[in-house]
Amino acid sequence: MTDIDAMLSPYIQAVEREIQRRVPPTEGGYCGFYGMLHYHLGWANADFEPEVGPRGKRIRSALCLLTCEALRGDFVPALPAAAAVELLHEFSLVHDDIEDGDRERRHRPTVWANWGKAQAINAGDGLYALAQLALLGLSEHNLPPDLILKAQQRFNETAVRLCQGQFLDISFERRPMVGPDEYLAMISGKTAALVGCAVELGGLVAGASADDLAALQTFGEALGLAFQMRDDLLGLWGDPQRTGKPAGNDIRKRKKSLPVMVALAGEGPASACLREIYARRTLDDRAVAEALALIAQTGARDQVHTLAYHESERALAALDRLSVPAERLAPLRTLAEALLERDY
Amino acid sequence: MTDIDAMLSPYIQAVEREIQRRVPPTEGGYCGFYGMLHYHLGWANADFEPEVGPRGKRIRSALCLLTCEALRGDFVPALPAAAAVELLHEFSLVHDDIEDGDRERRHRPTVWANWGKAQAINAGDGLYALAQLALLGLSEHNLPPDLILKAQQRFNETAVRLCQGQFLDISFERRPMVGPDEYLAMISGKTAALVGCAVELGGLVAGASADDLAALQTFGEALGLAFQMRDDLLGLWGDPQRTGKPAGNDIRKRKKSLPVMVALAGEGPASACLREIYARRTLDDRAVAEALALIAQTGARDQVHTLAYHESERALAALDRLSVPAERLAPLRTLAEALLERDY
Numbered sequence: 001m002t003d004i005d006a007m008l009s010p011y012i013q014a015v016e017r018e019i020q021r022r023v024p025p026t027e028g029g030y031c032g033f034y035g036m037l038h039y040h041l042g043w044a045n046a047d048f049e050p051e052v053g054p055r056g057k058r059i060r061s062a063l064c065l066l067t068c069e070a071l072r073g074d075f076v077p078a079l080p081a082a083a084a085v086e087l088l089h090e091f092s093l094v095h096d097d098i099e100d101g102d103r104e105r106r107h108r109p110t111v112w113a114n115w116g117k118a119q120a121i122n123a124g125d126g127l128y129a130l131a132q133l134a135l136l137g138l139s140e141h142n143l144p145p146d147l148i149l150k151a152q153q154r155f156n157e158t159a160v161r162l163c164q165g166q167f168l169d170i171s172f173e174r175r176p177m178v179g180p181d182e183y184l185a186m187i188s189g190k191t192a193a194l195v196g197c198a199v200e201l202g203g204l205v206a207g208a209s210a211d212d213l214a215a216l217q218t219f220g221e222a223l224g225l226a227f228q229m230r231d232d233l234l235g236l237w238g239d240p241q242r243t244g245k246p247a248g249n250d251i252r253k254r255k256k257s258l259p260v261m262v263a264l265a266g267e268g269p270a271s272a273c274l275r276e277i278y279a280r281r282t283l284d285d286r287a288v289a290e291a292l293a294l295i296a297q298t299g300a301r302d303q304v305h306t307l308a309y310h311e312s313e314r315a316l317a318a319l320d321r322l323s324v325p326a327e328r329l330a331p332l333r334t335l336a337e338a339l340l341e342r343d344y
Numbered sequence: 345m346t347d348i349d350a351m352l353s354p355y356i357q358a359v360e361r362e363i364q365r366r367v368p369p370t371e372g373g374y375c376g377f378y379g380m381l382h383y384h385l386g387w388a389n390a391d392f393e394p395e396v397g398p399r400g401k402r403i404r405s406a407l408c409l410l411t412c413e414a415l416r417g418d419f420v421p422a423l424p425a426a427a428a429v430e431l432l433h434e435f436s437l438v439h440d441d442i443e444d445g446d447r448e449r450r451h452r453p454t455v456w457a458n459w460g461k462a463q464a465i466n467a468g469d470g471l472y473a474l475a476q477l478a479l480l481g482l483s484e485h486n487l488p489p490d491l492i493l494k495a496q497q498r499f500n501e502t503a504v505r506l507c508q509g510q511f512l513d514i515s516f517e518r519r520p521m522v523g524p525d526e527y528l529a530m531i532s533g534k535t536a537a538l539v540g541c542a543v544e545l546g547g548l549v550a551g552a553s554a555d556d557l558a559a560l561q562t563f564g565e566a567l568g569l570a571f572q573m574r575d576d577l578l579g580l581w582g583d584p585q586r587t588g589k590p591a592g593n594d595i596r597k598r599k600k601s602l603p604v605m606v607a608l609a610g611e612g613p614a615s616a617c618l619r620e621i622y623a624r625r626t627l628d629d630r631a632v633a634e635a636l637a638l639i640a641q642t643g644a645r646d647q648v649h650t651l652a653y654h655e656s657e658r659a660l661a662a663l664d665r666l667s668v669p670a671e672r673l674a675p676l677r678t679l680a681e682a683l684l685e686r687d688y
Contacts, residue, residue, distance in 0.1 A: 032511065033511040098462075098465060122514060124465075126511075130504065132476065133497070139493060148489075160477070163467075163469050164470075182373070
C-alpha cells in the first residue's frame with residue numbers, strides 16, 4: 001500500500017459504506033434486479049452471492065470528501081454527494097460497456113455480457129435513479145434545502161454533459177479523423193465534467209463562497225483533463241510493466257486518443273505517413289512501432305505533454321486561489337499531484 | 345375533436361411549450377444529440393429539420409396539471425413537474441424500444457432503428473437527465489425548497505419503480521408462465537407508478553395536505569392499474585376498428601397480458617387446453633380464436649373485468665376523499681372516467 005492509498009483508505013471505506021446504504025439488498029421479487037447492481041459494484045458474484053469483487057478506485061469521491069474536509073474540517077456531510085458521484089460514474093460504465101460492446105470490465109464479464117443488453121440498459125437506469133436518491137440523502141445532514149437544490153442542479157447539469165461527451169465519443173467511432181478540439185470537447189464531457197462536479201459538490205456541502213466554488217470547479221475540471229491527457233500518453237508510451245497493457249496498445253486498437261488525433265491532423269510529411277498507416281486494414285507490430293515514432297516526429301507527443309502540463313498548472317493554481325490556509329489543502333494537493341504524476 | 349380533447353387542449357399545449365423550453369435546441373456541436381431527442385419528441389424529422397410529428401398523448405401531464413388546478417385554482421406552477429413526468433416517460437420509451445427490439449413507435453422508426461443502439465441508449469440517458477432538470481424548474485415558481493426536494497424524492501423513487509417493473513417485464517420474456525401477482529407487480533411499476541407520481545406531484549405543488557396526497561397517490565395508481573387492465577382486455581377483445589389492431593392480436597404475439605396469465609395459471613380443463621395451445625410453435629387464426637374462447641371459458645375475462653372495475657372504483661373513491669369541493673374536481677373526474685371508459 002502506497003502512502004496515498006493509506007491516506008485515502010478511510011475516505012474510500014466511508015464512501016463504500018455510504019453507497020451500500022443507498023443500494024437496496026438482493027432480496028425479494030427484485031433480487032435479480034439489485035443483484036445485477038451488486039455484481040457490477042463488486043459486492044456479489046454472478047449468482048448474487050456476497051463476495052469482495054473488483055471495485056472502482058473511488059477517486060472522484062475521495063476528491064469530493066477531501067475538498068469538503070479541507071473547507072469545513074469534516075467530510076461526513078459530503079458522503080451522500082460522494083456516493084451519488086460514484087453511482088453516476090458506475091451507471092455510465094454499465095451503459096458505456098453496452099455502447100462500446102465491451103465484454104469485460106475489471107477482469108470480469110460486464111453486466112450485459114452476463115444478463116443481456118436489455119437487462120443491462122435497465123440496470124444502468126436503476127443506478128442512475130439511485131444516484132439521484134443518494135444525493136437527496138444530503139437532507140439527512142441538516143444542510144439548507146436551497147443548498148441541496150443547488151447540488152441537484154449541478155449534478156444533473158453534469159449528467160447532461162456526460163451524455164454530450166458520450167454522444168461525441170460514439171460519433172467518433174464512424175470517423176477516421178477527429179479534430180483535436182472535438183476530442184477535447186469529448187473528454188471535457190466524459191471525464192472532466194464529473195471530476196469537476198465531485199470537487200464542486202464537496203465545496204458546496206462545506207458552504208464554500210461563490211469564488212471558492214468557481215476555483216474548485218476549475219481545479220476539478222483541469223485535473224480531469226490533465227489526467228485524461230496523461231492517460232492518453234501512457235496508452236501510447238507507458239511502461240507496459242506499469243500500465244499492464246502492451247506498448248502502443250492504443251494504436252493497435254486504433255483508439256482515438258489526443259496525441260494520435262493531433263498527429264493525424266498535422267500538415268507535415270510525418271502526419272501524411274501516419275494517415276497512410278492508419279488507412280491500412282490491419283496494423284502489425286512494425287506498423288505500430290512506425291506509427292509511434294511518427295506521432296513523436298510530428299511534435300504531437302510534445303504538444304500533448306505541454307497541454308497536460310498546462311492543465312495541471314491550471315488545476316494547482318486554482319487550489320492556490322482558495323480562501324483556505326495552504327496546510328488544510330495539503331491532502332487534496334497530495335492526491336492531485338499523485339493523479340497527475342508529473343514525472344512523465 | 346371530442347369534448348375531452350377540447351377540455352385537455354390548453355393543458356397539453358402548455359406542457360408541450362414547457363417541455364420545449366427544457367430541451368436545448370438542435371444547434372452547435374451537439375446538434376445530433378439534441379436532434380435525436382427532438383425527433384423522438386415529434387418536433388423534428390430524421391434530418392433534424394423542424395416538423396410537427398407524432399407525439400405522446402400527454403395524459404400523465406394532463407392529470408398532473410388538472411390535479412394542481414383542482415387544489416389551488418392554477419396549474420402553471422405544476423408545469424415543470426408535468427414536463428418532468430413526460431420526459432421521464434419518453435426516456436423510458438426510448439430505452440424500452442431498444443430492450444424490446446421494436447423498430448417502430450408512433451408510425452416512425454424508433455431512435456435506435458435510425459441511429460443505432462449505442463446512440464439511442466445515450467439519447468435516453470439525456471432525456472432522463474433533462475427530466476431531472478425540468479423538475480428543478482419548480483424553483484422558478486417561488487415554491488418552498490423543502491417542497492421541491494420532496495418532489496425530487498418522490499420522482500426518483502418512481503424512477504426506481506419504473507426500472508423494477510421493466511426488470512420484471514424483461515424477465516417474463518424468457519418464461520412461458522407468469523403468475524397473475526407477478527404480472528400485477530410489473531404493471532404497478534411500469535404503468536401505475538408514474539401515473540400515481542404525476543397526480544401526486546400536482547397535489548404537492550398545490551400544497552396538498554398529507555391526507556390529500558395519500559388519496560391522490562391512490563387515485564393515480566388505481567387509475568393506472570385499471571387503465572392497463574382495460575388495455576389488456578382491449579388487446580384481446582377490443583373492436584379492431586377502434587384499437588387499430590386485428591382481433592386477438594396479443595395472442596398471436598404471445599404478449600403477456602393479465603387475462604392470458606390468469607387463464608394459463610388456472611386449474612380447470614380450459615386452462616389445460618390453453619396451455620397446450622400456447623406450447624405450440626406458431627399460432628394460426630384458428631388457434632387464436634380457440635385461445636380467446638378458452639380464456640373466456642376459464643373465467644379469466646370476467647375476473648380481469650372485475651379487477652379493473654374494482655381499481656376504477658378505488659380510484660374514484662379516492663377522489664371523493666379529497667378535502668376539495670366536488671365541483672372543482674369535475675374536470676379531473678371527467679378525464680379519469682374517459683380513461684377508464686367503463687363501457688367495456
